Amino acid sequence: MTNHKSQITNYQSPKEEPLIKLRGISKTFGKNKVLDNIDLDIYKGEAVGIIGPSGTGKSTILRIIAGLLEPDEGEIYIQEEKRDGLIEDANDPVGIGMVFQQAALFDSLNVDENVGFSLYQNTKLGRSRIQELVREKLAMVGLSDIGHLLPSELSGGMKKRVSFARAIMSNPEKPEDSPEVLLYDEPTAGLDPIASTVIEDLIRSLQCQQGVCSTYCIVTHQDSTIRRTADRLVFLYQGKVKWQGKISEVDNTENSHIRQFMSGSVQGPIQVAS
Numbered sequence: 001m002t003n004h005k006s007q008i009t010n011y012q013s014p015k016e017e018p019l020i021k022l023r024g025i026s027k028t029f030g031k032n033k034v035l036d037n038i039d040l041d042i043y044k045g046e047a048v049g050i051i052g053p054s055g056t057g058k059s060t061i062l063r064i065i066a067g068l069l070e071p072d073e074g075e076i077y078i079q080e081e082k083r084d085g086l087i088e089d090a091n092d093p094v095g096i097g098m099v100f101q102q103a104a105l106f107d108s109l110n111v112d113e114n115v116g117f118s119l120y121q122n123t124k125l126g127r128s129r130i131q132e133l134v135r136e137k138l139a140m141v142g143l144s145d146i147g148h149l150l151p152s153e154l155s156g157g158m159k160k161r162v163s164f165a166r167a168i169m170s171n172p173e174k175p176e177d178s179p180e181v182l183l184y185d186e187p188t189a190g191l192d193p194i195a196s197t198v199i200e201d202l203i204r205s206l207q208c209q210q211g212v213c214s215t216y217c218i219v220t221h222q223d224s225t226i227r228r229t230a231d232r233l234v235f236l237y238q239g240k241v242k243w244q245g246k247i248s249e250v251d252n253t254e255n256s257h258i259r260q261f262m263s264g265s266v267q268g269p270i271q272v273a274s
């Protein structure tokens with residue numbers, strides 16, 4: 001499935017076509033080639049974790065999958081359909097939602113208005129109908145009676161949950177656009193261990209709720225989040241996929257990059273920024 005197969009352990013891809021398929025993706029910023037001919041497959045129902053040292057292009061790859069950034073080279077297929085351009089021009093056969101590292105809420109809007117933002121902007125639905133949908137999504141992320149609060153009145157964990165509710169919001173006038181895939185960029189960054197557990201549980205419970213997203217891709221540095229939310233891991237380093245495998249393989253692999261990364265050792269093939 002990739003031209004770096006020899007480095008990638010015994011990962012066997014399923015026989016069906018991937019829901020999301022990246023082929024030969026490269027991206028350079030200035031002189032910095034961040035992604036170098038990356039192939040990546042994500043299958044329906046999978047929980048894929050993308051890990052790797054800081055600055056190795058994990059968020060960049062999520063933004064490319066989300067259609068927020070165009071690669072310099074390579075192709076993206078969503079359910080076997082090639083995507084052209086960015087998300088606003090593309091007509092992806094499945095909806096893809098993204099939860100950003102910073103909750104990215106509008107400070108001047110209350111929680112209701114933040115979660116319902118796309119419906120207020122893009123539909124003719126009445127305010128009370130939107131509020132009903134917002135309440136439904138907030139309940140799914142374990143929040144209620146906070147619709148009137150401003151983001152500044154919420155804890156970090158609550159802000160993340162509000163951003164999840166916004167990402168899973170769907171337009172009942174266009175059910176085909178409902179997000180089937182969620183992309184999480186460091187959803188537990190900056191949270192204490194207990195708040196992280198709450199978010200990890202929520203990510204798993206959203207995966208299992210019918211009608212929401214059964215497939216997700218998560219970028220994280222946190223060991224607990226890696227272990228609790230990913231079924232399969234993809235390790236990026238220096239623009240390449242250096243390893244991929246099941247979460248159960250991560251502690252037994254002979255791959256020296258993974259061994260160093262998971263142990264946090266400064267000794268090994270990963271160059272440590274001084």
Ligand SMILES: Nc1ncnc2c1ncn2[C@@H]1O[C@H](COP(=O)(O)OP(=O)(O)OP(=O)(O)O)[C@@H](O)[C@H]1O
Pocket residue numbers: 029030032034052053054055056057058059060061
């Ligand atoms: N819009 C941009 N313009 C210029 N450089 C960028 C841009 N976006 C990302 N980069 C650079 O690309 C590299 C990869 O960034 P990216 O955020 O994808 O890495 P990351 O693996 O997610 O890092 P971290 O783990 O620290 O969040 C970094 O060197 C970053 O500075």
